[in-house]
Amino acid sequence: MTASFEDEVRFYDPGENWSGVECSACGADAEEWWGDAMDAPAADGFKDLNTKAPCCGGTVSLNDLRYIWPAAFGRFAVEARNPDIADTTEEQDLKIAECVGTPLRKIWARY
Ligand SMILES: [Zn+2]
Numbered sequence: 001m002t003a004s005f006e007d008e009v010r011f012y013d014p015g016e017n018w019s020g021v022e023c024s025a026c027g028a029d030a031e032e033w034w035g036d037a038m039d040a041p042a043a044d045g046f047k048d049l050n051t052k053a054p055c056c057g058g059t060v061s062l063n064d065l066r067y068i069w070p071a072a073f074g075r076f077a078v079e080a081r082n083p084d085i086a087d088t089t090e091e092q093d094l095k096i097a098e099c100v101g102t103p104l105r106k107i108w109a110r111y
Contacts, residue, residue, distance in 0.1 A: 006075045009046035011038070016110040019068035025058030030065055037062065046073055072105040 023030045030053065037051045041062060049062040063073045078096065088096075088106070097104045 001078060001080050003078045004076070006077075009073050009075050011042075011046070011071065011073055012077060012107055012109070013071050014067075014069045014107050014109045017069045017108055018071075021068065021071075022066040023053045023055050023058070024060050024064045024066055025053055026056035027066070028053075028055040030055065034062075034065070049073060070105055070107045072107060074105075076100075076102075078104070 021030045021034050022028065033054045037053075041047070041049055041051070046062075050059055051062060052058070053060050078100070093104070093106060
């Protein structure tokens with residue numbers, strides 16, 4: 001297991017597991033505009049993740065969009081490469097978050 005801190009917020013994507021993204025306000029497929037919506041926040045170190053969704057005009061956080069396969073923004077990650085288990089239990093997830101002292105989002109990434 002490795003833990004890493006980043007100077008700036010980054011996007012943790014699931015790599016080859018990427019399965020698309022939907023608008024959190026209206027549920028429409030957001031894949032078409034998501035890439036463009038990432039550009040401005042990315043250039044600014046993802047300080048502001050709010051964006052106006054072209055599908056419904058709602059203000060949504062890029063972090064709260066419905067990533068079909070989990071993805072997240074953050075500055076801290078705990079990584080386990082090629083874990084020899086199918087998944088962690090909810091209890092283990094809570095324990096890890098408790099140890100770290102902040103809620104965590106689990107991302108199964110494949111590269
Ligand atoms: Zn929408």
